[in-house]
Amino acid sequence: xxxxxxxxxxxLVGFALxxxxxxxxxxxxxxxxxxTKRCEIVDKQPTSTEYTVxxxxxxxxxxxxxxxxxxxxxxxxxxx
Numbered sequence: 044x045x046x047x048x049x050x051x052x053x054x055l056v057g058f059a060l061x062x063x064x065x066x067x068x069x070x071x072x073x074x075x076x077x078x079t080k081r082c083e084i085v086d087k088q089p090t091s092t093e094y095t096v097x098x099x100x101x102x103x104x105x106x107x108x109x110x111x112x113x114x115x116x117x118x119x120x121x122x123x
Contacts, residue, residue: 070103071110072096075119082120084110 074094075082082097084107089096098117104110114120 068105070105071107072103073098073110073114073117073120080119082114082117084114 069086070088072085072088073082073096074085074089075097077093077095085094097119098113102113104113
């Protein structure tokens with residue numbers, strides 16, 4: 044009986060933690076300033092025409108580190 048209660052409790056805790064993790068996800072975008080042509084990472088998809096999302100179409104990064112690595116591979120973000 045105690046084992047069943049412990050398993051049920053562990054299941055509920057795991058379910059609650061996974062639900063909390065899904066609601067707190069942050070998205071990162073690699074964008075380029077239209078005027079200065081400089082790239083940066085933002086945590087909200089740009090809605091104005093001042094910034095353009097660069098990189099593969101529809102790419103959303105789930106961590107800042109992932110976005111920083113991707114920014115190094117985007118050709119328009121390199122200054123030569």
